[in-house]
Amino acid sequence: MSNITFSATRPVLVDRLGARSIVKDISFIAAGAALTAGAAQIVIPMWPVPITGQTFAVLFVGATLGSLRGALSMLLYVGLGVAGLPIFAEGGAGLxxxxxxxxxxxxxxxxxxxxVGWLAQLQWDRKVLGTIGxxxxxxxxxxxxxxPWLSVALGQLGLPNDVNATLQAGLYPFIPGDLLKAAVAGGLLPLIWKLSNRVK
Structure with missing residues (x-):
């Protein structure tokens, strides 16, 4: 049992932290969910979609854990929120x-x-442009x-849900922050790789 892991085929950043084990993988998955929960509380209130630090955490978790562990970490995050823990943006919870x-x-x-985890396994996260991409x-x-989900929800609330209204509510306000997050990651992840290579 101790030889079973959720590790990527090709090493990602967390695989630099020593031998793989099921205990470590579960710990990384839980830590990724916790990081995302914390980042979700960094909020600029907006309705219906707030601006948060959440998406950076999601993508960072994917890049550092790899495809399978990253996805499992986000499934855990969503599952715990559905179960009632107040870990969604602004302390939200529930189905x-x-x-x-x-x-x-x-x-x-x-x-x-x-x-993002799959691309990290292909070593995209070791170069600035690859990480940004x-x-x-x-x-x-x-x-x-x-x-699309937002558009349907707006329609159910009796609000305009045409393409422009949906983009205004759920895309346009977030583009500057998304570009900034990608740029920060582009500087951060390759740097971490370089430092980890020196340590090794």
Whole structure:
């Protein structure tokens, strides 16, 4: 049993922390969910979708844990929130939160972490442009799930839900922050790799 792991085929950053084990993998998965929960509380209030530090944490977890562990970490995060822990943005929790306007973004986190983790396994996160590209790709996945869900939710609330209204509510205000997050990651992750290589 101790030889079973959730590790990536190709090493990602957490694999630099020593021998792999199921205990370590579960710890990393839980830590990723905790990081995302903490980042979700960094909020600029907006309705229906607040600006948070959440998406950076999601993509960072994917990049550092790899595809499978990153996705499992986000599944744990969403599952704990649905179970009632106040870990979604602004202390939100419960199934109603997932079924509301921001539910699609939450589900998109799982796919985005998986994609960024897969790209990290292909070593995209070791170069500035590769990291930026991976983060932008992960961000696109979050929007690909989140925006259609948001549009339906707005319609159910009796609000305008045409393409422009949906983009105004769920995309345009977030573009500057998304670009900044990708740029920060582009500087941070390759630097961590260089430092870890020197330590090794």
């Amino acid at each position: 109603a939160k997932v079924m509301g306007p921001t539910g699609g973004y939450l589900l998109g986190f799982v796919l985005a972490a998986a994609l 991976a983060f932008l790709a992960g961000t696109a996945v979050i929007y690909a799930v989140g925006l």
